[in-house]
Amino acid sequence: MATDGTKIIDGDTAHDTYWGIMDLYDSGAEIEMVLKEFPLEQPEYLDDFDNEVYVTSCGLAYWELGLMTPERINYIKEVISKDACVKEWAEYSLKEGESRKSVLKRYLTKIEKLNTKVRRRKAYRKINSFIFDENSVLTFLLATGDYAVTLCVKIDQYRGSCNYWLVPITYKSKSKPTIEEVRASEILGRTIDSGLTREQIKAFQPGVENIWNYEGGKANFCFGFIIHGIEHKELLKIRDKFEKIGELNIINGLKEIGSLGYENSYERYDEIYSKLDEEIKIFEYKKYPIEIVIN
Numbered sequence: 001m002a003t004d005g006t007k008i009i010d011g012d013t014a015h016d017t018y019w020g021i022m023d024l025y026d027s028g029a030e031i032e033m034v035l036k037e038f039p040l041e042q043p044e045y046l047d048d049f050d051n052e053v054y055v056t057s058c059g060l061a062y063w064e065l066g067l068m069t070p071e072r073i074n075y076i077k078e079v080i081s082k083d084a085c086v087k088e089w090a091e092y093s094l095k096e097g098e099s100r101k102s103v104l105k106r107y108l109t110k111i112e113k114l115n116t117k118v119r120r121r122k123a124y125r126k127i128n129s130f131i132f133d134e135n136s137v138l139t140f141l142l143a144t145g146d147y148a149v150t151l152c153v154k155i156d157q158y159r160g161s162c163n164y165w166l167v168p169i170t171y172k173s174k175s176k177p178t179i180e181e182v183r184a185s186e187i188l189g190r191t192i193d194s195g196l197t198r199e200q201i202k203a204f205q206p207g208v209e210n211i212w213n214y215e216g217g218k219a220n221f222c223f224g225f226i227i228h229g230i231e232h233k234e235l236l237k238i239r240d241k242f243e244k245i246g247e248l249n250i251i252n253g254l255k256e257i258g259s260l261g262y263e264n265s266y267e268r269y270d271e272i273y274s275k276l277d278e279e280i281k282i283f284e285y286k287k288y289p290i291e292i293v294i295n
Helices: 012-026 031-037 048-064 070-080 084-092 094-111 179-183 198-204 208-214 232-241 266-274 276-283
Strands: 136-141 147-158 161-173 186-193 221-231 242-247 257-262 286-289
Touching (some): 012 048, 048 070, 048 084, 048 094, 070 094, 084 094, 147 266, 161 232, 161 266, 179 242, 198 208, 198 221, 208 221, 221 266, 232 242, 232 266, 266 276
Antiparallel strands (some): 136 147, 136 242, 147 161, 161 186, 161 221, 186 221
């Protein structure tokens, strides 16, 4: 399926379209720029299914921003009339096909009415005082009595949410590690197949050549870290569990997602890192020498 569900905002295309418009609007962009960057009518698109997903999510954003016009409604109706999503969902499940049909019926009823509460631009609070900085190496004591190590590769702030991307390092010992010992250890990541050319991947992800060389010179993939994220407000509650022992300057181009999950307690980190070998085996994570991911 090209989408994760039958709702208007379901799946990557719909989320990227709707929130792309809202983020641009909230950043202060003029309406003309919003319409130019996210035109309702695309001269080229992958197929009718994806076009319907794009047009309906774009149309919802337009309506919320007070940009709907009779001409735009007619175009949206024209796209929906092809039943691209209904047909594809019905092949998967008659129930899902009917669900999409109902969603679209309610959707059209909504956007045909005048929006009397146009969405205002939102100003999101930005964190400026971080608990730990990017590239911080953190150690913490497990319930087993072993020291584990994680690395904060990135601090991601989006729509008022501040998240620390913590990546497991394989070091584990009864003694507190030094930064030199950590540097000689390994970090978890994974390769991601890509249809891009070698030059396109290098432009998108500077430093990926280090991973290619380590993997034997193959160049048909991108790279991402195994990330266990935690929100700023949750990390505040358990920050005394972590001790910064230094920094490792991770190559910026490699700070991409291989997998991403969010934790909200020390107990979860204790559980994950205590059974790290099992996690690596079950999810087929890969170990990479830290030396090849740092400047």
